[in-house]
Amino acid sequence: MRRLPLCIAIAALCAAVTPAFAKDKAEPAAEAAKPEAALTQPQQSESEGSIVVEGRRVDYKAVAGTLVLHGKGDEEHEPKASLFYVAYFKKGADAGKRPITFLYNGGPGSATVWLHMGAFGPKRVVTADDTHTAPAPYKLVDNAYSLLDASDLVFIDAPGAGFSRLVADAGDKDKRDALMKERKKEFYSVDGDVHAFAQFITQFLSKYGRWNSPKYLFGESYGTTRSAALAAVLQTEDSVDLNGVILLSQILSFDTSIDGPENNPGVDLPYVLGLPTFAATAWYHHKLPQQPAQLEPFLKEVEQFALGDYAQALLAGSTLDASRRQAVAERLHRYTGLPVDYLLKADLRVSGGMFEHELQIDGDITTGRLDTRFSGPTMDPLSKEAEYDPQSAAISSAYVSAFNDYVRKQLKFGQGQSYRLFADIDHWDFSHKAPGAHEALQQSTNVIPDLAVAMKYNPDLKVFMNGGYYDLATPFFAAEYELNHLPIPDSLRKNISMAYYPSGHMVYAHEASLKELHDNVARFIEATDNVAR
Incomplete structure (x- = not known):
């Protein structure tokens, strides 16, 4: 059924795709019995491949794995979440000069299968342009529009989604249930989610020696909400200046949502x-x-x-x-x-x-x-x-089926595990403590102040918004309105650019728009990576 807004906003709004009449809440018996210890240590599986992107060959190493989060400032204490990622590194590149882009979908609580298999990963699932895609077998092809020609890529599943899991390593079942309830309250919120991604990114930069690389955030839908707040947290709390923030199908203020405005x-x-x-x-x-x-x-x-x-x-x-x-x-x-x-x-x-x-x-x-x-x-x-x-009904099965096949057969990860399209979220806390606020505000989520703070804190930060004309989940004119109302000085407005496409929320579902999106984002990265050529 159609999901109505929460806090005048949308739980289904930003998940890139919400399958009709379905939400994966059941925990398979095999996973329920899986020892929590398996989630408390980082996992990793490596493979190799090559791709030709618009005529240029890129040889790469792929890493499918997990990083374990302990909560902000709590690295020596109990693990709280295990976040799954797939990273693609160009072989032979100078890590200090090679850009790295962190990508995620929205939800909140969505796996990042959509951007991975539809937009910028080295493999792409083929779906019908504007009609229902026929059932399996689905076609997986080399992605001629992968962003690997411009940047290394890290696709991250949100806590509880994909192969990411919350960790409740306690004694008996009652204690585990109580601890899991605490974990959900901590991570299933605007601010908890942002700090989880911030900790993941800083851990990743250390693990792979990428602190001196040009750095980018790429969020889709609720992922743009996350990116605005995440950019501010990374820069003001973790001293991670970003080169760019790329927004796809943007929503920063949920008071602009066309989903359920009659409730407000x-x-x-x-x-x-x-x-x-x-x-x-x-x-x-x-x-x-x-x-x-x-x-x-x-x-x-x-x-x-x-x-x-x-x-x-x-x-x-x-x-x-x-x-x-x-x-x-x-x-x-x-x-x-x-x-x-x-x-x-x-x-x-x-x-x-x-x-x-x-x-x-x-x-x-x-x-x-x-x-x-x-x-x-x-x-x-x-x-x-x-x-x-x-x-959603037309393409969801193709994405989910293709990824489940690809991750196990080619990336060699996920055997015995269930890939969850969405986290099991009973309640998402949309309250948000904006930069400078004394407490979380009980209002529709609005991260416009966060993006403004990030841009003022780092005057070299560039923002690139992309939207589809046929997106009724996050309308393009609302995104433009939001950016035009950022409380920033006129001198910083030149740091914002926008592009529109004859497609929808998932701009890349239209192949001609995917090519244009790739070309625009690649140019944006090349223009902002500060690498001498």
């Missing part, structure tokens, strides 16, 4: 910022009353209306007069294809789930959420909102 009445910003994605989607599916020839000029017109007449109408609330209300509804019809009567009944406020359900309802078709180019049969034509995401 009085905050109309999500409707304003989601409108351009509604328009792009209606354009793609030819649902507009008058079809513009080109997308980008059309979107500029919609953005101007969204920030102008539409925003003013929503701000007026119940004081909006009938004639203006009718006029705004007619403009919304022109930009979204939704009927005027429906827009009026919705009080001019259409959530993401409502739009997904209604855009193609005349054919009993539901529009995708993570990628609105996708469509699927509607579960319930009488429902108010979409009840699943056609894109």
Whole structure:
């Protein structure tokens, strides 16, 4: 079923993909009986390979393994978590000059199978462009757009996801259960998650001698939320200056989310910022009353209306007069294809789930959420909102199946273990202690201040935001709005760059966009790695 927001935000929002009607909560019996000692020591398996990336051969060493976390400042005490990673190192490269990029998906609590097998790993699973991918056998190919030509890569699974595990090494079952409850409370939170990743990264830099390498963070979706806070923690607490932060399908302030804004009445910003994605989607599916020839000029017109007449109408609330209300509804019809009567009944406020359900309802078709180019049969034509995401249903099995096969056969890791797509999270603490705050704020998560602090603390830090026009989980215009509201001096605004693609949340699911994404990120790294050539 569609997951609704938590703290006006989204547990499903940022996991790159949430499979329909499924969440892996069961712990296999074999794993439940596995000695905790197996999680308290780092594990490692090495292999080798080569890849040709846009005509350039890269020979690499792959390491699949775990690092053990003990809690911040607690290295000599009991282990608390074992984090799984897959690292790819270019052979023969000078480690002091070779960039290294840490990559992770979102969730919160998602494994990093999506970026690994869809975007930048040396192998890529092939999926259908905007339709349901046929069942197994799935096709795994050499990834001609792997980022290994520009940087060494470290894919990290969040605590409790993938092969990462929380560690509760205690005596009897009751003690273990109580200790596991403490672990979940510590790690399954905005700030606990960030400090776990910070400790992982500093351990990794020491283990592999990469302290003097150019360093990058690459987060997708909730991973961008993590990156903003993580950049501030690494730089201000661990003295790790970063060369760049790369954001894909960004959400920094959860008050901008188009998922469930009706639960936060009085905050109309999500409707304003989601409108351009509604328009792009209606354009793609030819649902507009008058079809513009080109997308980008059309979107500029919609953005101007969204920030102008539409925003003013929503701000007026119940004081909006009938004639203006009718006029705004007619403009919304022109930009979204939704009927005027429906827009009026919705009080001019259409959530993401409502739009997904209604855009193609005349054919009993539901529009995708993570990628609105996708469509699927509607579960319930009488429902108010979409009840699943056609894109998640279309590609999840391919990613999960391909990785489970690849990690065991080629990376030689994971025998006897279960790869968990998501951590078993009953509650995620979205409260966040922003830099300079005396306590965690009880509000929608907002890490805009964290990214601003990171950029001011390190004025050479560069930020590169990437977004898809057809992403209704984290709309591109919301991401642009967030970056335009960073509290930084004008002198630092030149450090921010943006790129948009004719794709969705997982930009790389569209092969032409994957190539463009690779080229843009590779250029960004080359321009910011401070390596003389």
